[in-house]
Amino acid sequence: xxxxxxxxxxxxxxxxxxxxxxxxxxxxxxxxxxxxxxxxxxxxxxxxxxxxxxxxxxxxxxxxxxxxxxxxxxxxxxxxxxxxxxxxxxxxxxxxxxxxxxxxxxxxxxxxxxxxxxxxxxxxxxxxxxxxxxxxxxxxxxxxxxxxxxxxxxxxxxxxxxxxxxxxxxxxxxxxxxxxxxxxxxxxxxxxxxxxxxxxxxxxxxxxxxxxxxxxxxxxxxxxxxxxxxxxxxxxxxxxxxxxxxxxxxxxxxxxxxxxxxxxxxxxxxxxxxxxxxxxxxxxxxxxxxxxxxxxxxxxxxxxxxxxxxxxxxxxxxxxxxxxxxxxxxxxxxxxxxxxxxxxxxxxxxxxxxxxxxxxxxxxxxxxxxxxxxxxxxxxxxxxxxxxxxxxxxxxxxxxxxxxxxxxxxxxxxxxxxxxxxxxxx
Numbered sequence: 001x002x003x004x005x006x007x008x009x010x011x012x013x014x015x016x017x018x019x020x021x022x023x024x025x026x027x028x029x030x031x032x033x034x035x036x037x038x039x040x041x042x043x044x045x046x047x048x049x050x051x052x053x054x055x056x057x058x059x060x061x062x063x064x065x066x067x068x069x070x071x072x073x074x075x076x077x078x079x080x081x082x083x084x085x086x087x088x089x090x091x092x093x094x095x096x097x098x099x100x101x102x103x104x105x106x107x108x109x110x111x112x113x114x115x116x117x118x119x120x121x122x123x124x125x126x127x128x129x130x131x132x133x134x135x136x137x138x139x140x141x142x143x144x145x146x147x148x149x150x151x152x153x154x155x156x157x158x159x160x161x162x163x164x165x166x167x168x169x170x171x172x173x174x175x176x177x178x179x180x181x182x183x184x185x186x187x188x189x190x191x192x193x194x195x196x197x198x199x200x201x202x203x204x205x206x207x208x209x210x211x212x213x214x215x216x217x218x219x220x221x222x223x224x225x226x227x228x229x230x231x232x233x234x235x236x237x238x239x240x241x242x243x244x245x246x247x248x249x250x251x252x253x254x255x256x257x258x259x260x261x262x263x264x265x266x267x268x269x270x271x272x273x274x275x276x277x278x279x280x281x282x283x284x285x286x287x288x289x290x291x292x293x294x295x296x297x298x299x300x301x302x303x304x305x306x307x308x309x310x311x312x313x314x315x316x317x318x319x320x321x322x323x324x325x326x327x328x329x330x331x332x333x334x335x336x337x338x339x340x341x342x343x344x345x346x347x348x349x350x351x352x353x354x355x356x357x358x359x360x361x362x363x364x365x366x367x368x369x370x371x372x373x374x375x376x377x378x379x380x381x382x383x384x385x386x387x388x389x390x391x392x393x394x395x396x397x398x399x400x401x402x403x404x405x406x407x408x409x410x411x412x413x414x415x416x417x418x419x420x421x422x423x424x425x426x
Contacts, residue, residue: 072170073113073120081154084130088113088122090143097138100145101282102207103181104130108164111147112179112282119176121169124161128153132204173284178228180219180279181206185272186252193337195258195305196270199236200278202251208280210253212312213287213396213424218255219279222268228281229265231255232424234311238344253280256340258305287422292317296325296391299384301375301407303332303399307340309424313396318352325387329357332375332399335364358383375407380414398424 071091078085088100092115101112107129111122131150138145151157166176183200191197202208210216210233217228236254259266272278287309292298298317300310310329317327333339336359345357360371360379371379386393395416397407404423411421 073115075122075168077160079151079157081156082151084149084151084157084160086111086122086147086149086160088120088145088147090115090120090145092116092143093141095138095143095145096140097136097207098209098211100136100138100147100207101179102134102136102147103179104132104134104149104205105181107161109149109161110164110179111145112176113145114173115170117173119171119173121166121171121176123164123167125164126161127157127159128155134205134207136207176282178217178281180217180281181208182277183253183280185274185276185278187274188270188272191256191340194260195256195340197234197236198255198257198269200253200255200280202253202280204251208253208282209250210283211285211287212289212316213309213422214283214285215309215424216253216283217281218265218269219281220265220268222264227265230284231257232308234308235315238311238314238341238348256305256308256311285424287424289316289320291394291422292321294323294392295321295394296323297387297393298324298327299393299395300327300329301332301380301395301397301399302329303375303403304338305340306397306399306403306424307331309398310396311341314348314355318355323392324354325391327355328383329355330360330379330383331357332360332362332403334362336361336368375403375410377410377413380407380410384411384414384416393420395421396424397421 073088073090075086075088077087086109088111090099090113095113095115099114101114103110104126107126109122109124109126109130113120113122126149129152131152134150135148136145137148181203183202186199186201188196188198213232215230215232217230219226219228221227232255233253234256236252257266257269259270261267269278295317298313298321300313302310314327314329317324329345331339331345336342339359342359349355349357358371360373360375361368362372362374364370364372373379384393384395393416395411397404397411399407408421408423
């Protein structure tokens with residue numbers, strides 16, 4: 001049975017239910033993934049004659065959504081002999097390269113811009129062929145996104161193309177469905193006895209940067225059935241001078257994944273050969289880096305591969321939060337052999353005096369001198385000490401569902417407020 005995937009529990013095995021079975025908890029474990037939704041195309045989106053200089057009238061963006069959500073974005077397009085530039089005007093100032101996801105396959109071009117809890121979608125069948133590679137630029141202070149495509153032929157385009165599903169629409173993110181692209185397995189290497197670091201490469205025709213604290217779904221076809229599981233991407237290495245590599249066209253995504261020998265999904269993933277394909281979805285999650293604003297104390301509680309969201313959080317907090325006084329990680333595992341990136345964590349604690357890590361083992365050997373047991377009031381009350389009496393605190397928690405639920409309950413008992421706690425659970 002496959003019980004753990006970063007912060008999620010997923011399985012796809014039919015059960016025989018008896019009177020004594022807690023079927024509610026079992027049903028939670030039957031979740032394979034969110035169904036991709038394909039909303040109908042509004043009637044007026046096929047009226048290509050309304051396009052003037054590449055810009056569709058604002059009336060074609062749903063008035064209801066525009067009133068409920070952010071200001072209605074718009075787009076335009078321009079061309080030279082060799083290039084086509086699509087410009088998206090988001091009217092937001094917190095837009096960055098994480099906010100835009102671009103895919104083009106054959107002549108289908110799709111750009112999804114994340115604006116708060118909404119997605120603004122440009123989706124067209126291009127009127128002419130373009131090269132696979134392209135560039136994306138964001139002008140953050142005005143919220144403008146420029147996507148530059150390379151023409152295959154130096155032909156003057158009379159139009160950008162014809163509208164496809166959800167073109168020029170502003171949709172709640174929960175209603176957009178999952179959009180996948182095929183990625184190539186570049187490498188996999190052992191980290192612990194049962195955990196591996198997988199590196200997947202995006203296709204040249206895609207731009208995707210997963211925001212901190214968010215996850216994606218990996219999809220494989222197993223015995224004729226598509227199976228999906230959620231995973232949180234990590235940095236390829238915990239120590240990178242506390243900074244992520246500045247690569248605007250970074251094509252690599254890394255995952256720390258525990259392999260379950262009797263599982264349905266992870267053995268198939270582990271059996272893939274270098275060069276094989278895995279499909280990756282658009283990001284999901286509600287973690288926002290605005291929670292770090294003026295933060296003074298950051299406490300991280302992780303169990304097993306629940307450590308994965310903490311990797312990028314650690315890097316980001318230590319690099320970008322000048323108000324930060326203390327970052328502490330309490331990392332729960334069964335044995336010493338289960339501790340992911342132990343040496344990296346210890347080196348980080350040595351290098352940055354703001355960071356401290358404590359390992360807690362539930363099944364240690366007699367030689368273990370560290371903390372023992374499971375998450376408890378005694379462990380937490382000692383661990384969660386503020387640097388100042390009224391310092392601003394954020395506590396992030398992730399692990400198997402029982403660990404997270406118990407942890408949140410104990411945190412409330414210790415008088416931490418809902419706003420001070422963020423859980424990475426399904």
